[in-house]
Amino acid sequence: MTEAAASAPALVGALPSEASPWGLARRRLLRNRLALFMLGVFVAIVLLSLAAPIYAHDVAHTDPFRSHLDGTTVVNGKRVLVIPQSTGGLGIGATPIGPTWDLHHYFLGADNQGRDVAARLLYGGRNSLLIGFFAALITCLAGTLIGVVAGFFGGITDGVISRVLEIVWAFPVYLFAICLSVILVNQDFVFGPVRVGSGSIALPIMIIGIVYIPYVARPVRGEVLSLRRREFVEAAIGLGASRTRLLRKDVLPNVATTVIVLFPLVMAIAMLTEAALSFLSIGVQPPDASWGTIIQDGKDLIRTRPAVALAPGLAIALTVLALNVLGDGIRDALDPRAKVRGVR
Amino acid sequence: MKRNPYFKQWSAAAQPDGYVDQITESFGLTDEAEVTEIENGQGDWMLEQPPSDRLNEIGTKYASQVHISDLTAFWYVPMNTNLPPFNNLKARQALSYAVDRNATIKIFGGTNLATASCQVLPKGFPGHKDYCPYTKNPGAHWSAPDLAKAKALVKASGTAGQKVTVVSSDDAVNKAVAVYLQSVLNQLGYKAKVKPISANISFTYPKNTKNKVQINVQQWYQDYPAASDFLYILFGCESFHPGSDSSINMAGFCNKKINAKMHQALKVAVTNEQRANAMWSQIDRMVTDQAPMVTLFNPKHVDFVSKRVGNFTFSKQFYWLVARSWVQ
Numbered sequence: 134m135t136e137a138a139a140s141a142p143a144l145v146g147a148l149p150s151e152a153s154p155w156g157l158a159r160r161r162l163l164r165n166r167l168a169l170f171m172l173g174v175f176v177a178i179v180l181l182s183l184a185a186p187i188y189a190h191d192v193a194h195t196d197p198f199r200s201h202l203d204g205t206t207v208v209n210g211k212r213v214l215v216i217p218q219s220t221g222g223l224g225i226g227a228t229p230i231g232p233t234w235d236l237h238h239y240f241l242g243a244d245n246q247g248r249d250v251a252a253r254l255l256y257g258g259r260n261s262l263l264i265g266f267f268a269a270l271i272t273c274l275a276g277t278l279i280g281v282v283a284g285f286f287g288g289i290t291d292g293v294i295s296r297v298l299e300i301v302w303a304f305p306v307y308l309f310a311i312c313l314s315v316i317l318v319n320q321d322f323v324f325g326p327v328r329v330g331s332g333s334i335a336l337p338i339m340i341i342g343i344v345y346i347p348y349v350a351r352p353v354r355g356e357v358l359s360l361r362r363r364e365f366v367e368a369a370i371g372l373g374a375s376r377t378r379l380l381r382k383d384v385l386p387n388v389a390t391t392v393i394v395l396f397p398l399v400m401a402i403a404m405l406t407e408a409a410l411s412f413l414s415i416g417v418q419p420p421d422a423s424w425g426t427i428i429q430d431g432k433d434l435i436r437t438r439p440a441v442a443l444a445p446g447l448a449i450a451l452t453v454l455a456l457n458v459l460g461d462g463i464r465d466a467l468d469p470r471a472k473v474r475g476v477r
Numbered sequence: 478m479k480r481n482p483y484f485k486q487w488s489a490a491a492q493p494d495g496y497v498d499q500i501t502e503s504f505g506l507t508d509e510a511e512v513t514e515i516e517n518g519q520g521d522w523m524l525e526q527p528p529s530d531r532l533n534e535i536g537t538k539y540a541s542q543v544h545i546s547d548l549t550a551f552w553y554v555p556m557n558t559n560l561p562p563f564n565n566l567k568a569r570q571a572l573s574y575a576v577d578r579n580a581t582i583k584i585f586g587g588t589n590l591a592t593a594s595c596q597v598l599p600k601g602f603p604g605h606k607d608y609c610p611y612t613k614n615p616g617a618h619w620s621a622p623d624l625a626k627a628k629a630l631v632k633a634s635g636t637a638g639q640k641v642t643v644v645s646s647d648d649a650v651n652k653a654v655a656v657y658l659q660s661v662l663n664q665l666g667y668k669a670k671v672k673p674i675s676a677n678i679s680f681t682y683p684k685n686t687k688n689k690v691q692i693n694v695q696q697w698y699q700d701y702p703a704a705s706d707f708l709y710i711l712f713g714c715e716s717f718h719p720g721s722d723s724s725i726n727m728a729g730f731c732n733k734k735i736n737a738k739m740h741q742a743l744k745v746a747v748t749n750e751q752r753a754n755a756m757w758s759q760i761d762r763m764v765t766d767q768a769p770m771v772t773l774f775n776p777k778h779v780d781f782v783s784k785r786v787g788n789f790t791f792s793k794q795f796y797w798l799v800a801r802s803w804v805q
Contacts, residue, residue, distance in 0.1 A: 200660035202580035218587040219533040222540040225590055225779070226532030227583045245529075245584065245653050246660070332670050414647065419656050419671050420663070433649040437530045 161466040168462020175455040182258030189252040198420040201247035215247040257422035265404035271342025276349025284357025302347040314415035332418045397460035401453040495800025521783040544780040546791040550698040554771040555727035562636035569768040573611035575627035591774040593619040604704035604757030637666035644693040646679035681722040704757035728769035
């Protein structure tokens with residue numbers, strides 16, 4: 134062995150596990166403090182929302198889905214009406230109580246039905262997050278499937294799928310979602326043996342999941358088209374690899390990183406769309422709460438009780454920000470152009 | 478509209494002289510914007526009622542510019558007597574017992590703007606005699622809901638668990654009343670949901686039986702000062718036209734005995750108004766007992782005018798008599 138050979142680094146054989154692509158990505162993500170902080174914020178929002186029944190039942194002692202127009206609560210040790218009638222001037226108008234900053238008694242005040250806004254905010258978070266998550270899941274799964282099929286098989290298959298995607302893409306997303314919602318929110322959706330009730334949150338999940346499919350399918354299709362021309366795929370084809378093997382071993386793992394990056398971003402967009410549909414009364418139906426419905430409730434109290442609309446608005450903004458920053462962090466972590474460091 | 482300079486008043490009774498020389502109507506603003514315009518002196522009056530979140534503001538800071546007038550009108554909830562569950566008398570009466578009229582009055586703007594009611598004819602209307610069976614202590618006036626009795630009636634009706642859709646206009650007050658009714662229906666054991674629809678169709682949509690509206694939130698204001706304008710128009714058999722947008726009898730209520738009595742009262746009214754009014758009082762009770770609707774309250778009318786408007790005059794028939802006011 135020459136001296137040069139003896140001092141050359143041992144690069145042959147398996148890389149240490151920390152240097153595998155996923156391990157590297159994990160390390161890069163862990164170094165991104167902003168992304169981690171936002172992940173923490175997002176997890177905190179999820180946990181708070183999951184704790185909604187505990188808060189409503191055991192802390193606030195309220196039913197946030199029932200009207201309490203003649204209800205009372207305790208503020209500064211005194212029992213007061215939740216919606217007191219005006220006593221000044223002509224004595225007209227009845228304004229719900231504002232934030233008491235007491236976790237046990239209408240922390241963020243009451244809405245126009247006398248319901249606890251804080252409890253509804255947490256329950257609303259459950260629905261909004263649930264709809265955002267599952268809608269994004271539908272979008273990413275369906276979009277991946279459609280994009281992979283279009284990009285992998287090409288030819289007529291790609292042509293037909295691409296034209297359908299373009300037709301769907303041509304519709305403004307919100308208009309498309311509103312049209313579907315208006316039709317489906319008033320009657321049960323029946324598709325063969327499947328029946329979805331008109332008040333079910335499965336409907337907005339389905340609608341939002343469908344309208345955003347092109348947003349995932351097209352980049353995935355582009356990724357697959359690019360992969361088809363890569364040397365390792367051509368080599369695998371040359372070695373006689375079946376289509377299933379190609380898809381499973383070469384295409385899907387490479388496409389997965391794109392979809393993983395897109396998921397939090399699609400979830401953020403889905404939550405915004407759900408809030409818009411619910412604000413228009415064609416998303417989540419009363420008495421169920423979502424951040425959009427609570428903003429709708431607060432719209433008519435914006436001058437007197439702005440907290441009713443501001444609280445869910447801030448919640449949406451914070452969640453969407455957290456998801457966007459997290460999505461950026463995941464994208465940076467999965468960037469394949471980053472070099473392997475510290476191989477000894 | 479401009480004053481006709483060539484018009485000569487030939488009879489003060491037939492055409493009293495107006496004060497204004499010009500009336501300009503503009504459209505397109507929201508009710509919130511209209512209130513702000515009047516506060517700023519950019520407008521003199523608004524057709525819509527002030528939104529509920531501005532009532533306290535105008536009632537305190539602009540009290541001298543607010544006129545509250547009694548109305549011969551009522552807010553009510555017609556229940557479709559031809560569709561389940563409200564084709565069952567006990568189910569209809571149950572809801573009438575369960576609704577807290579004070580809660581709906583609170584949504585509307587408080588007790589200084591509305592009075593709870595159980596019956597069809599508004600207070601002060603020809604034929605009105607105080608009557609309220611749907612309350613904790615049945616008698617002349619409503620006092621409190623009776624949820625226990627309501628639940629017992631639902632149980633006896635066998636309609637618990639049925640789906641109910643409450644239709645209402647999508648403005649703030651109507652929708653809030655609908656959401657409240659949904660809460661009450663859910664408490665009674667129904668599976669209720671709310672369907673807000675555009676104010677442009679909220680009067681015609683529930684009238685057409687093809688839309689299968691079970692229950693909706695409505696208002697009725699006098700067209701003329703006679704009991705038939707409420708009882709016969711809203712609950713007479715001849716007012717029910719299946720499949721038509723003009724079927725004002727939204728409850729689809731047609732009781733032959735009561736209808737015959739209405740016809741009798743209409744005939745008697747031609748020659749003997751007092752006797753006819755006594756008959757209409759009876760009919761009011763009979764219709765109320767059959768509960769084709771839940772009467773919520775009799776509203777008052779709020780007129781918010783600018784500082785410069787003087788001599789504000791209100792008529793229960795024509796509302797603000799524009800030409801009788803002046804501006805300075």
